[in-house]
Amino acid sequence: xxxxxxxxxxxxxxxxxxxxxxxxxxxxxxxxxxxxxxxxxxxxxxxxxxxxxxxxxxxxxxxxxxxxxxxxxxxxxxxxxxxxxxxxxxxxxxxxxxxxxxxxxxxxxxxxxxxxxxxxxxxxxxxxxxxxxxxxxxxxxxxxxxxxxxxxxxxxxxxxxxxxxxxxxxxxxxxxxxxxxxxxxxxxxxxxxxxxxxxxxxxxxxxxxxxxxxxxxxxxxxxxxxxxxxxxxxxxxxxxxxxxxxxxxxxxxxxxxxxxxxxxxxxxxxxxxxxxxxxxxxxxxxxxxxxxxxxxxxxxxxxxxxxxxxxxxxxxxxxxxxxxxxxxxxxxxxxxxxxxxxxxxxxxxxxxxxxxxxxxxxxxxxxxxxxxxxxxxxxxxxxxxxxxxxxxxxxxxxxxxxxxxxxxxxxxxxxxxxxxxxxxxxxxxxxxxxxxxxxxxxxxxxxxxxxxxxxxxxxxxxxxxxxxxxxxxxxxxxxxxxxxxxxxxxxxxxxxxxxxxxxxxxxxxxxxxxxxxxxxxxxxxxxxxxxxxxxxxxxxxxxxxxxxxxxxxxxxxxxxxxxxxxxxxxxxxxxxxxxxxxxxxxxxxxxxxxxxxxxxxxxxxxxxxxxxxxxxx
Numbered sequence: 001x002x003x004x005x006x007x008x009x010x011x012x013x014x015x016x017x018x019x020x021x022x023x024x025x026x027x028x029x030x031x032x033x034x035x036x037x038x039x040x041x042x043x044x045x046x047x048x049x050x051x052x053x054x055x056x057x058x059x060x061x062x063x064x065x066x067x068x069x070x071x072x073x074x075x076x077x078x079x080x081x082x083x084x085x086x087x088x089x090x091x092x093x094x095x096x097x098x099x100x101x102x103x104x105x106x107x108x109x110x111x112x113x114x115x116x117x118x119x120x121x122x123x124x125x126x127x128x129x130x131x132x133x134x135x136x137x138x139x140x141x142x143x144x145x146x147x148x149x150x151x152x153x154x155x156x157x158x159x160x161x162x163x164x165x166x167x168x169x170x171x172x173x174x175x176x177x178x179x180x181x182x183x184x185x186x187x188x189x190x191x192x193x194x195x196x197x198x199x200x201x202x203x204x205x206x207x208x209x210x211x212x213x214x215x216x217x218x219x220x221x222x223x224x225x226x227x228x229x230x231x232x233x234x235x236x237x238x239x240x241x242x243x244x245x246x247x248x249x250x251x252x253x254x255x256x257x258x259x260x261x262x263x264x265x266x267x268x269x270x271x272x273x274x275x276x277x278x279x280x281x282x283x284x285x286x287x288x289x290x291x292x293x294x295x296x297x298x299x300x301x302x303x304x305x306x307x308x309x310x311x312x313x314x315x316x317x318x319x320x321x322x323x324x325x326x327x328x329x330x331x332x333x334x335x336x337x338x339x340x341x342x343x344x345x346x347x348x349x350x351x352x353x354x355x356x357x358x359x360x361x362x363x364x365x366x367x368x369x370x371x372x373x374x375x376x377x378x379x380x381x382x383x384x385x386x387x388x389x390x391x392x393x394x395x396x397x398x399x400x401x402x403x404x405x406x407x408x409x410x411x412x413x414x415x416x417x418x419x420x421x422x423x424x425x426x427x428x429x430x431x432x433x434x435x436x437x438x439x440x441x442x443x444x445x446x447x448x449x450x451x452x453x454x455x456x457x458x459x460x461x462x463x464x465x466x467x468x469x470x471x472x473x474x475x476x477x478x479x480x481x482x483x484x485x486x487x488x489x490x491x492x493x494x495x496x497x498x499x500x501x502x503x504x505x506x507x508x509x510x511x512x513x514x515x516x517x518x519x520x521x522x523x524x525x526x527x528x529x530x531x532x533x534x535x536x537x538x539x540x541x542x543x544x545x546x547x548x549x550x551x552x553x554x555x556x557x558x559x560x561x562x563x564x565x566x567x568x569x570x571x572x573x574x575x576x577x578x579x580x581x582x583x584x585x586x587x588x589x590x591x592x593x594x595x596x597x598x599x600x601x602x603x604x605x606x607x608x609x610x611x612x613x614x615x616x617x
Contacts, residue, residue, distance in 0.1 A: 021053045021078035021095045021102055024088075028118060029155055035148065038302075041138040045127060048152055049111040049118025050074045053094060054102035056158070062387075063158045064100060065149060066090065066109045067166030067173035070241070070296050071288060073117035076109035077102075092371040099380040104387050105162065113148050114140045114295045122221070122291030135221020139295055142169075142303045146176045150184065162386055165189035167368035168335065169296070172303050175343065178320040179305060187386050188320075189379070191327040192368035194339035195313055195346070196304040201334065204244055205297040208237035212290045221291050230290045235281030237293060242280050247331035247364030313346040323353040325382045325467075327368070327375065330358060334365040344474060345484040348454065351430070355382070356474045357463050374460045381467040416584040417496060417522045417599050418444050424520060424577060424601050425449045429491040432456065432516060434478055434508070435498030439466030446471065453490060456482075479503055482511040490516040497597075499523040500555040509571075513604050518576065522599040525580065527560030527592045545596045561592040568602055577601040 028049050035043045051074050056063060066076045068089070077088035077095050094100045094107055111119040114137060122137040153161065164177045164185050171193025178188045197205070212218055215233030219226040255273040262270075269275040309315040324347055328340035337358050347354040357378045361367040367375070422445055425431065429451045433442050436455025439462070445451040455466055455473040466473035479502070493516030495508065500523050502508050512519040524545035525531075531541035540550040548555065559567070561580055568575055580587045580595030587595045 019095050019097045020087075020091060023081050023084075024051050024053065024075075024078040026051055026074065026080070026118065029152065031148075031151055031155075033151070035144070035151075037138055037144050038141040039139045043113075043120070043138070046113060046120040046148070047118075047124070048113070048120075048148060050152060051076065051078075051088075051109045052156075053077055053107040053109075054105050056106040056156070060157055060159065061162060061389075062104065063106045063108060063153075063156070063161050065153070065161050065164045065177075066094065066100075066107060067145075067149070067164065067170035068109070068112065069166070069168040069170050070300070071284070071293075072170075073115065074109040074111035074119075075117070076107065089369065093376070093379065099376050100165070100383055101387075105383070108152070108156065108158075110149055110152055112140075112145045112296075114292060114299075116289035116292040121289070122295070123224075123289045132224045133291075134224055135291060137291065137295070139298055141299050142172055142176050143180060145299070146173055146180050149173075149177075150181055153184070160184040160186060162389065163187040163189060163383070165191070166193075167191040168193060168365065169300055169303075172300075175317075176303075176305065178322050178324070179317060182319050182321040185322045186389060187323050187325070187382070189325045189327070189382065190340070190343060192329060192332055192335055192340075192365060193326075193343075194335040195306065195342050197301055198339075201244075202301050204240060205301055208240045209294055209297060211236035211240070212294060215290075218290060221294075223290065229285070231285040234285040234288060234290055234293065235278070238281045238284035238288075239277040242277060244334045245365045247333065247362060249331055249362050250364055253362070313342060314349045317343075317346045317352070318350050320347070320350070320352055324355070325378070326354060326356045327378065328356075328358050329361045329363070329365070329367040329375075331362055332365045332367060341476075341484060348474075348484070348489075349486060351452075353472050354454075354474070355463075355467055355472050356476075358475045374464075377460075377464050378467065381464050385467060385470060415440070415496075416581055417597060420579050420581070420599050421445070421494065421496065421520055421522070422448045425451055425492060428452070430489070432482075432485065432490045432493045434493065434495045434512070435501070436466060436471075436473060437462045439469035439471040439473060441494065441496055442466070442471040443469045478508060481507060482515050485515040487514055488517060492516055492518045492520060494520045496520070496522045497524065500558055503556055505557055513573070513607075517607060518601060518603045520599065520601050521564075522597060523559065523564070525561050525592065525595045525598050526558040527562060528582075528596050529593050532593075543596070561595055561598045564598065564600065568600070572605050573602050574605045574607075575600060575602045 026049055028047055030045060030047045032045045035046060072089045075088045077091045080086055094102065096103050100107060111117045113119055114121045116123045122133050124133060126133045126136065161184060164174045166174045171190040174188045174190050175193065177185045212230055212233035215230035217223055217228035218230040218233060219228060223230055251273060255276065258272040259270055260272060260275055264270055269278055306313040306316040326340050326344050328337035330337065344354055344356045359372060359375045361372050363370055418441060425445055427450055429449065431445060431451045431453035433455040436442055436457045439455055442455050455471055456476055456478060457463055457466060457473050458475065458477050463473050463475050493512040495512065499505065499521055530543055534541040542549060579599045580591035581597045582595055
């Protein structure tokens with residue numbers, strides 16, 4: 001059986017913290033209802049291997065399905081009594097007190113059809129012939145796997161999953177669940193995945209398959225009858241695949257051009273990286289089935305939810321009804337962040353609830369198996385939110401952080417501009433909050449105006465806090481513009497006390513008015529009399545609205561009320577409202593001198609107004 005070390009190239013999880021699920025028992029269930037496969041063939045019956053961790057609650061609504069990647073299995077966490085060193089491949093993620101907390105969730109790991117770790121596949125016996133299936137086992141797809149997982153849910157008495165989660169190929173299964181069974185999944189965690197394979201990825205898979213198919217010991221897939229094993233082909237296939245799981249940065253740091261014992265002027269492994277890849281190939285050939293490898297890589301190639309909609313991913317994801325967490329890793333070149341952003345943009349176009357986190361990690365594609373702090377913190381925050389979905393807290397409402405869920409029903413924000421902004425937002429408006437920080441403004445608007453939408457935030461801490469606040473947040477750098485958001489997609493786009501930190505102000509204002517009908521901008525007024533007085537004294541201003549010292553400030557473009565008035569007028573933009581505050585109260589006269597915080601609502605001249613907010617015609 002495959003172990004964690006074999007799926008990650010040797011990186012071992014930490015299990016000495018006393019938080020492992022401990023010894024677990026694999027289970028096997030037989031289904032006698034025929035299964036029609038996407039390839040057109042039918043399996044009269046089949047078996048699925050699975051494991052469970054934690055307990056299913058009385059309402060049966062705390063179940064989480066873990067979908068595995070190419071060469072993993074149902075053994076997600078813990079160990080086996082017969083193999084105490086065989087630690088589950090995601091033991092660092094699943095267990096008591098871990099991001100997927102088995103004290104709260106009932107977690108199911110299932111081995112996919114066609115695999116070689118217990119479920120029906122090429123290495124099991126064909127009941128019709130009494131012989132090993134081998135090359136006769138039909139090709140399967142991600143959709144076939146999801147159908148069998150749905151039957152397993154029925155068997156376990158689970159009507160719907162609190163979450164379906166997976167990395168890489170597992171993330172594709174989670175995405176498939178969201179559209180194939182939209183009524184049976186409440187959250188999808190799509191990690192280090194893609195909406196389909198690129199030509200480059202298909203090419204890697206084809207080269208790996210050819211290494212197996214051309215191995216003289218393969219015997220057209222009937223190597224069991226021939227008494228051989230296509231080890232050479234499997235070794236090369238694994239070496240090719242393993243290169244794509246690592247990053248150039250990681251390989252350079254770990255191996256570089258290190259030699260084992262100096263140059264030998266031979267074709268034996270001389271560089272450390274050569275030795276490492278050969279070792280990985282040898283290990284893989286010891287436990288993996290060649291026919292399984294061919295079929296699972298084909299399932300990867302075939303996955304393309306937009307195929308049925310003429311390549312339109314937006315239409316393909318339209319049926320989804322769950323919330324999404326999409327996670328990518330900066331050095332993953334197998335499924336780079338750009339592929340995850342395709343998924344996010346299609347979900348946003350459908351106005352589905354989605355949060356996106358882009359994790360800085362040096363480990364390449366394999367990062368989804370490891371336990372980087374920000375990655376696990378994001379997943380933990382997501383599951384904290386999910387946990388409150390199935391607990392009956394009558395005081396909890398969308399927009400409250402879960403630490404506040406048992407407290408008062410409404411909490412007035414400490415930010416003086418929030419009430420003013422809320423007064424300009426129409427009931428049920430679709431809002432984009434740029435530089436959303438901890439998500440508190442979006443949460444406030446959800447409470448006060450029943451608004452919905454998305455926040456955009458670059459900071460890791462802000463992304464985590466926004467997830468905790470129960471709002472959608474997309475991690476990205478605003479300086480790159482708002483590519484991926486459609487024209488006029490939002491009723492209002494907000495830039496709250498972030499303008500002064502932007503490098504390309506003209507670009508961001510233009511982008512705000514491209515994707516939104518109206519814009520709201522707030523900023524500290526550099527023209528306030530206290531700031532002027534400090535400058536007269538020869539010092540850079542420091543105040544409540546501008547709290548940073550000159551040497552550590554994030555602010556790069558300070559402006560006054562008069563400056564911003566001129567900026568809007570010169571560009572022909574129509575000011576709909578302007579409020580200038582001092583001490584939380586509106587300033588009536590001399591706003592450029594007496595005002596501390598300016599808040600503007602404006603639009604392109606002649607553009608249609610968004611839905612009329614409370615108190616406005």
